[in-house]
Ligand code: DCP
């Protein structure tokens with residue numbers, strides 16, 4: 081196989097039955113029941129579609145996209161139907177992505193529950209080290225958030241994604257450079273990203289059933305079916321040679337704001353009332369630049385002009401930031417009962433640059 085001088089190591093992470101898994105975590109008593117998360121249209125009490133189903137519900141034939149009514153017919157009485165809580169899933173997704181970012185040279189958020197990680201530098205191009213790294217990353221996600229995911233590791237993103245797909249659930253599949261061909265060849269062609277139902281049918285008519293068949297199809301034939309631009313991607317992807325740059329980087333800049341309070345005070349609520357809008361604005365600016373902060377700094381100047389700072393690792397959500405600022409303030413005041421605050425500010429640092437999908441809100445807006 082030909083390729084770049086240094087072999088890339090890409091990990092593709094996909095959370096298992098994501099929305100349903102989050103609901104299970106919220107309510108552990110549901111874990112042994114068929115669980116279906118629904119997007120209700122509101123027209124009638126049962127109209128709408130299934131958004132995510134746990135593996136037990138799937139064993140009855142329930143899957144994303146089918147009408148809720150159908151799922152009700154397929155499932156036994158014990159099944160639980162819950163309305164989707166998008167904000168909660170976004171919140172959890174943010175936490176997941178922040179953790180994943182710690183393990184990568186760069187990260188691309190592919191969707192609310194998927195990310196591609198370039199880990200080449202982290203593991204110095206070594207697939208055995210990649211195995212170790214991904215194992216500890218999976219354990220970390222399980223330990224800190226309780227979440228299971230499936231991860232594929234391969235020399236490029238397309239193969240890594242396919243590896244993740246084939247390892248579901250709670251899987252880890254490594255496809256080394258020399259294994260790419262034998263891994264891809266037998267897979268159904270419809271599994272290849274970019275091959276939808278329509279293209280899949282046209283390919284089947286020319287006798288292409290597997291990714292291996294596609295890799296061997298003469299490029300002229302493929303151009304005839306898919307057009308030249310798509311044909312080139314398909315050919316390279318099927319051969320396991322489609323290379324992409326995963327470009328989100330961890331940034332070193334800082335974003336900070338400090339303000340002088342309307343009056344000196346030792347009251348947490350009073351400080352928060354003035355600080356919250358400033359935090360909100362700053363956070364908004366970060367999001368617009370596609371950044372997520374992983375460290376929060378609190379900066380206090382007392383009426384005696386003494387400076388106090390505190391730092392804390394945070395989960396990248398505005399709610400979490402506000403909660404942590406309040407906690408830090410409360411601790412600070414408890415530790416120094418005589419403190420009178422004159423100026424207060426926050427500083428964000430240790431950024432994760434999110435590429436691909438700059439904000440998760442856009443995912444929801446497009447999909448629901
Ligand atoms: N989703 C949705 N409607 C769809 C497909 C997905 O609302 N038709 C949402 C719910 C899923 C999430 O996106 O939980 C992620 O989609 P996946 O396709 O990755 O599906 P799951 O994570 O639910 O399951 P899997 O374990 O197969 O990844």
Ligand code: CA
Pocket residue numbers: 094095191193194
């Ligand atoms: Ca997914």
Ligand code: CA
Pocket residue numbers: 094095096097098193
């Ligand atoms: Ca998933």
